Structures are given as C-alpha cells and as structure tokens.
Amino acid sequence: MATQRVLPQSKETLLQNYNKRLKDDIRSILDNFTEIIKTAKVEEETQVSRATQAEQDHYEMHVRAANIVRAGESLMKLVSDLKQFLILNDFPSVNEAISLRNQQLRTLQEECDKKLISLRDEIAIDLYELEEEYYSSSCGQWDGVELPLCEAFHRQDSWGSPEMTSDPSRANPEDPDNLGSQESMQRHLNSHDSSTSEQS
Amino acid sequence: MANDRLRALEDVEKEIALVLQSAGTIVLELSKEKANASLLDRQLNQFQTSINRVESELSAQIRYLTQVATGQPHEGSTYSARKDCQMALNRAEYARVKLGELGHTCEMMLDPQT
Numbered sequence: 206m207a208t209q210r211v212l213p214q215s216k217e218t219l220l221q222n223y224n225k226r227l228k229d230d231i232r233s234i235l236d237n238f239t240e241i242i243k244t245a246k247v248e249e250e251t252q253v254s255r256a257t258q259a260e261q262d263h264y265e266m267h268v269r270a271a272n273i274v275r276a277g278e279s280l281m282k283l284v285s286d287l288k289q290f291l292i293l294n295d296f297p298s299v300n301e302a303i304s305l306r307n308q309q310l311r312t313l314q315e316e317c318d319k320k321l322i323s324l325r326d327e328i329a330i331d332l333y334e335l336e337e338e339y340y341s342s343s344c345g346q347w348d349g350v351e352l353p354l355c356e357a358f359h360r361q362d363s364w365g366s367p368e369m370t371s372d373p374s375r376a377n378p379e380d381p382d383n384l385g386s387q388e389s390m391q392r393h394l395n396s397h398d399s400s401t402s403e404q405s
Numbered sequence: 406m407a408n409d410r411l412r413a414l415e416d417v418e419k420e421i422a423l424v425l426q427s428a429g430t431i432v433l434e435l436s437k438e439k440a441n442a443s444l445l446d447r448q449l450n451q452f453q454t455s456i457n458r459v460e461s462e463l464s465a466q467i468r469y470l471t472q473v474a475t476g477q478p479h480e481g482s483t484y485s486a487r488k489d490c491q492m493a494l495n496r497a498e499y500a501r502v503k504l505g506e507l508g509h510t511c512e513m514m515l516d517p518q519t
Contacts, residue, residue, distance in 0.1 A: 216476045223467050231460050238428050238452075245435050270432075277425045280459065281418060287466055288414050294474040298410065303481045310486035317493040321500060 219290070226283050233276040237269040244269075410466065417462050420455045427452040 244262050251258040291298075427448045434440050434448070 216474050217471075220467055220471050220474070224464075227460065227463050227467070231456060234424065234428075234456065241432060242435070245432070266432075273428060274425065277421055280421050280463075283463070284414050284418050284421070287463070287470070288411060290470060290474070291410055291414070291466070293479070294470065294476075295410065296473060296475065296479060299479050300481060303483055306483045307486040310483065310490040314486075314490045314493040317490075317497050321493075321496060324500065 216294075223283060223287065223290075226279065230276040230280045230283070234273050237272045237276070241266050241269050241273075410469075413462060414466065417459055420459045420462075424452060424455045424459065427455065 244265055248258070253261075430448045431445060431452065434445055
C-alpha cells in the first residue's frame, strides 16, 4: 500500500476541491429530488388558496429540477477534470503506455531492417551472377580500376586477405594496375560493409 | 491500465445521465393520475443504485490520484523510438523507389522501341 506522499499544496488543494465538489453535487441531487417528491404530495389544508399553492409548488419544482440538472452538469465537469488530471499525473499508467509504444515501434523497426537486410543479401547474390555474366561476355570490359564484385571475390579467394595487404610484391605480375586493383577491391568491399553497418 | 481508468470514468458519465433520466421518469410518472407503482419502484432503485455507484467510483478515483500524483511533470517520451522507426520506414521506401527505378531501367533496356 503506497504511503501518503507530501503533495505540493496546489495538487493537494486541487484534490480536496474535487472531493468537495463531488460531495456537494451528490448532496444537491439527493436533496432537491427528495424535496420535489415531498412537494408532489397534495396537501388537504393550505394556508393560501389552492391555486396560489399550486403556483408556488410549480415554481419550486422548476427551481429544484434546474438545481438537479446543474448538479448533474457539475458532476460531468468534475469527471472531465478527473480525466485530465489522470492523463497528466497518473505516472504508472503513463510509464506503461510509453514503454508499450516504444516496444511496438522497436519491433516494427527491427522487422523493417530484417527485411531490408534479407533483400540486400538476395540482390547481392543476383548482382554477383549478373556481373559474372556481363563481364565474361564480349560486351563487359573493365579497366581494372573499379573491380566488379565477382572478380573481387575471385581474387580474394585466390590470394587470401592478409597476404594481399601486407605484401604487394607477391601480387599477380600479369596485372599492370595491381596496386590500383587492390585499392579498388578494398574500396569495393568496404563500400558493401559500410552499407551493411548503416542499415544495422 | 490507463485505458481502464479512463473507461471507468466514461461509464461514470453514463451513470450520471442515467441518474437524471430516472429522476425525470419518476417525476413524470408521479404527474399522471394513475401512477404505475412497479415502474416507480424500478426507477427509484435505478436512481439510488446509479447515484451510489457514481459517488463510490469517483471517490475511488480521487483516492487513487491522491496516492499516485507527485506534482511533477512527466518527462517521458517516445520520440527516439518514433524517430528510429520513421528512419527505418524511410530506408524501406528508398529501397523500394530505387528498385522501381532499376526495374524501369531494365525494361527500357530490354525494349528499346519504347
């Protein structure tokens, strides 16, 4: 059971005001309704004439009915104020709502990224095959500066990464632009890696 | 949790309307020459039940607020999660647009007459 906190004066005053309004409005509805029912009873003996008494009773019932309606509207206003107070100050439920919303948004984001990564992997496979096909045909001629993906993977498999970066003299002598090719392969692989890290 | 309390307050509003409606029905029935006693009893029970329910529910809500209210503003936010999600959706949209352009380019290449 939560202990009573020392609220700021304004909040405590506000809540006490809510209590008072509730009690007053309920009391007003009950009292006015009871008086209307009492007034509805037809008196045999009256101090004034029957017509005057009827007119007075009629007016009194009007006023009491208006009081009941006013008290009802005041209760509706109180409910509206309580709703507003609850939304702003009910921290447990606000915290729960925030964490639930965060969880939903994060789930959606992870799902979106997962699908993008699988799409990237599929397209990379297709791109590999397309490049292999294209550059092995008579139309595809590469100048050795920007390696196609298939050629980059072929070279990486045949050389091995550490040997390539540490000892350039052991590179393929048939390739005149070997250093540029190495840089371009690294650049090509790095660009794929950086796009991966951006998406994750 | 928040929705339950707000829903309870909305039910209280309906109860208040029911209080006024049953009070009006009772007075209307009493105004007739021959009042229906069973209807009067039913409406009176309805009136008493509703008004007690309104009072108890609103008192409980005010008691709960007295316990949990701190007087400080809440500084929580879902902004960062919303921003991350929005960026993920932007990434997906960008990929979709680029794939659309690629598909269009392929179609143009395959059919040079268009």
